[in-house]
Amino acid sequence: MNIPFLGSRHKKHDEAVLALDPEGVAELLSECELLRAQASQEGVLLDDSAASLEALDQLLPRWRDDEESLPWLGNDAGLYLGTVIVRTVPGARWDLRPGGHAVVRLASGREFDVVETGREWAASGAPELSQLYAEVAEN
Structure with missing residues (x-):
């Protein structure tokens, strides 16, 4: 993921940002507004749990018809997966x-x-987000 407002910074700067405010960075990455809105329209609450990943995997992929939003939704899905991992897997x-x-x-x-x-996942439905989470959580 490229965070545009960070620009083309160096690794030392990125590490410094995480070191200074890791929770702020995690909060920023967890927003996933497009995915949350799409899920909400389908009656799915994204509560940062493994169960919500399973619910996402069950949604009908209506977004695949919209080539413009597909990459953004995929980006959000990845950030949401990461958010669930970081918030629920010790040491992540x-x-x-x-x-x-x-x-x-x-x-x-x-x-x-x-x-x-x-x-x-957004483009093809595979790998399932819940499956990858289960593999990560086992380690």
């Missing part, structure tokens, strides 16, 4: 890569490009 945290690309790092050091996963 956000990590910013150069250019503001957000990934989730587990306590083991393993990293997940949740944004790419979200884009794949």
